[in-house]
Amino acid sequence: MVGFVVRQAIRAGKARVYPIGCISLGQKGQQLAEFGEMVGAGAVAVSDDGKPVVSSQLMRTALEYAKVFGIPVADHCEDPTLSLGGVMHEGLVATKLGLKGIPSAAEEIMVARDIVLSELTGGHVHLCHISTRGSVEMIRRAKQMGLRVTAEATPNHFSLTHDLCLGYNTNAKMSPPLREPEDVEAIRQGLKDGTIDCIATDHAPHHYDAKQREFDDAPNGVVGLETAIGVGVRSLVESGHLSLPELIARMSTVPARVFRLPGGTLAVGAPADVTVFDPTRLWTVRAEDLHSKSTNSPYLGQTLTGQADLTAVGGRIVFERGVQIPDA
Amino acid sequence: MTSLLGKDLIGLEGLTADQITAILDTAEPFKEVSERSIKKVPALRGKTIVNLFFEASTRTRISFEFAEKRLSADTVNVASQGSSVSKGETLVDTARNLEAMRIDMVVIRHHSSGAAQFLGERIRSNVINAGDGKHEHPTQGLLDLLTLRDRFGRIKGLKVAICGDVLHSRVARSNIWGLLKLGAQVAVCGPPTLLPRGLESLGVTVMHHIEDAIGWADALNVLRLQLERMEGGFVPSLREYNRIFGVTRERLERAPGDIVVLHPGPMNRGVEIDSDVADGPHSVILPQVTNGVAVRMAVLYLLAGGAPDWRSQAADER
Numbered sequence: 135m136v137g138f139v140v141r142q143a144i145r146a147g148k149a150r151v152y153p154i155g156c157i158s159l160g161q162k163g164q165q166l167a168e169f170g171e172m173v174g175a176g177a178v179a180v181s182d183d184g185k186p187v188v189s190s191q192l193m194r195t196a197l198e199y200a201k202v203f204g205i206p207v208a209d210h211c212e213d214p215t216l217s218l219g220g221v222m223h224e225g226l227v228a229t230k231l232g233l234k235g236i237p238s239a240a241e242e243i244m245v246a247r248d249i250v251l252s253e254l255t256g257g258h259v260h261l262c263h264i265s266t267r268g269s270v271e272m273i274r275r276a277k278q279m280g281l282r283v284t285a286e287a288t289p290n291h292f293s294l295t296h297d298l299c300l301g302y303n304t305n306a307k308m309s310p311p312l313r314e315p316e317d318v319e320a321i322r323q324g325l326k327d328g329t330i331d332c333i334a335t336d337h338a339p340h341h342y343d344a345k346q347r348e349f350d351d352a353p354n355g356v357v358g359l360e361t362a363i364g365v366g367v368r369s370l371v372e373s374g375h376l377s378l379p380e381l382i383a384r385m386s387t388v389p390a391r392v393f394r395l396p397g398g399t400l401a402v403g404a405p406a407d408v409t410v411f412d413p414t415r416l417w418t419v420r421a422e423d424l425h426s427k428s429t430n431s432p433y434l435g436q437t438l439t440g441q442a443d444l445t446a447v448g449g450r451i452v453f454e455r456g457v458q459i460p461d462a
Numbered sequence: 463m464t465s466l467l468g469k470d471l472i473g474l475e476g477l478t479a480d481q482i483t484a485i486l487d488t489a490e491p492f493k494e495v496s497e498r499s500i501k502k503v504p505a506l507r508g509k510t511i512v513n514l515f516f517e518a519s520t521r522t523r524i525s526f527e528f529a530e531k532r533l534s535a536d537t538v539n540v541a542s543q544g545s546s547v548s549k550g551e552t553l554v555d556t557a558r559n560l561e562a563m564r565i566d567m568v569v570i571r572h573h574s575s576g577a578a579q580f581l582g583e584r585i586r587s588n589v590i591n592a593g594d595g596k597h598e599h600p601t602q603g604l605l606d607l608l609t610l611r612d613r614f615g616r617i618k619g620l621k622v623a624i625c626g627d628v629l630h631s632r633v634a635r636s637n638i639w640g641l642l643k644l645g646a647q648v649a650v651c652g653p654p655t656l657l658p659r660g661l662e663s664l665g666v667t668v669m670h671h672i673e674d675a676i677g678w679a680d681a682l683n684v685l686r687l688q689l690e691r692m693e694g695g696f697v698p699s700l701r702e703y704n705r706i707f708g709v710t711r712e713r714l715e716r717a718p719g720d721i722v723v724l725h726p727g728p729m730n731r732g733v734e735i736d737s738d739v740a741d742g743p744h745s746v747i748l749p750q751v752t753n754g755v756a757v758r759m760a761v762l763y764l765l766a767g768g769a770p771d772w773r774s775q776a777a778d779e780r
Contacts, residue, residue: 225660226659226663228658229658229659231575231597232594232596232598233595233596233597234596235659302575302576302579302580347554347580348580349574349576350574350575350595
């Protein structure tokens with residue numbers, strides 16, 4: 135499977151794809167998957183993403199075993215017994231809408247556990263799409279203790295709050311859910327001081343029909359690839375939290391370091407994987423302008439700052455604004 | 463024709479105090495229609511209404527149906543069982559098909575919060591929320607307000623405690639919005655496992671002891687404890703719930719003043735409310751049901767574009 139993904143990506147030639155293998159067979163959370171086979175085929179990390187690793191014993195084993203291959207174990211932090219049936223952040227907005235909430239504690243309990251297990255095993259745990267101020271604080275302390283803990287956040291969680299769910303907006307439904315202004319601010323601070331290492335889009339396209347339904351029944355997830363730079367500049371640089379070079383680092387060099395990838399730098403001899411963007415351009419997100427087949431963006435109608443104009447992979451231009459270069 | 467209430471009635475959160483008062487005032491004369499031997503006025507003659515019930519309901523559905531018939535509307539009932547809904551039709555498609563049949567109004571009951579708004583945004587017909595998930599049940603909130611106003615002559619300044627499973631209750635949410643907008647003091651009372659977060663920030667007092675609520679309130683609105691809440695682990699047993707949180711005669715007798723008890727039904731006698739309370743002098747449970755028809759007539763009539771004083775319009779038609 136990992137090898138298939140890598141070969142497909144090479145055939146498409148539009149981007150370098152570094153697959154993340156499963157932690158458990160079939161992501162069932164029971165038996166350890168074959169890390170060695172997957173790393174051999176090109177996997178750069180393991181994760182049961184989308185699902186948390188519920189068993190602490192499995193997480194411990196994964197962290198220990200992954201050390202052999204020098205790969206991080208990435209976890210989607212969610213205590214499923216606390217989040218069961220929840221469709222948005224637990225708080226006043228959920229109360230008003232009559233929707234079942236997911237408390238911040240559902241994430242924080244697993245963040246705490248993973249940090250403790252990282253200490254126990256010395257393994258590298260990477261905490262995916264962090265969404266709460268409590269998580270940021272725990273990760274900050276773990277780093278101060280010198281543990282091998284890294285973390286990422288999505289543009290959604292450093293720019294949007296649970297208010298966006300008002301009106302039953304299914305493009306605001308995601309996992310983890312959008313939370314409160316204090317959480318957004320904590321994530322911005324975490325990105326500033328390095329508590330949160332990377333910005334990850336958690337790009338999740340869904341068919342138009344899937345989101346055109348009752349909030350309870352709509353799937354989690356939003357597209358984020360095309361808006362990542364615009365949201366980053368607007369919500370981190372213009373807000374005064376990060377400098378432009380810091381934003382770029384959180385989207386390129388730092389993630390490359392965390393996952394031990396080539397590239398992410400403009401150094402001589404490094405792969406010429408480059409995005410050229412205009413950091414000052416104001417643009418309004420419109421469904422019809424998105425290149426993605428899916429338009430489930432929480433930013434529809436919003437004005438962002440900064441937009442990519444050109445993408446090169448291995449020195450070859452694969453995208454120019456307005457014109458997509460045909461397949462080679 | 464733009465009505466006083468806008469196109470749809472989704473919840474009381476979206477209404478102003480004046481709009482709510484207008485509905486209650488409009489309901490007053492409709493009460494009398496149900497007391498006549500010929501219970502019919504021509505206010506909605508020629509209008510077609512679909513009662514779309516995705517969730518089982520007896521009281522609300524019948525109440526709406528009587529309201530519609532007493533206003534001379536043509537009505538069709540659709541239940542999710544045995545309809546295209548049970549064959550997997552989406553709510554969007556259901557909405558479009560209704561639209562294509564050129565109906566005037568849809569009364570919707572649905573198990574998902576937001577379903578009524580979802581429908582209202584997609585069709586031109588008026589949509590009336592008859593209960594959407596845990597969100598709102600506005601006509602229940604309105605009939606509770608009307609019953610309180612009948613009894614006390616006012617809402618402003620009244621102390622109302624909403625008791626029980628507020629977390630899962632659309633009735634509670636509609637009551638909270640309606641009461642707050644009309645200037646009542648609102649408390650919720652129940653075990654913390656059944657109270658939603660953040661209500662204090664709306665100005666609602668939170669209590670955990672039923673004795674405190676009884677000592678404080680002019681009126682108790684006692685919510686139904688759904689039996690499946692035991693399986694969800696929200697309360698340990700019905701027996702304990704009745705013992706700790708039940709509205710019993712002994713507890714009511716210790717109330718400092720006259721206290722009124724409402725219940726949206728269906729009741730679990732011996733759980734959240736004892737029979738001698740439900741059937742006793744404090745209870746206004748049956749007047750609530752009577753008022754339900756009048757309030758629903760008022761809502762249907764106003765959404766159809768009727769003037770708040772329907773008698774003058776009826777006179778014009780003659």
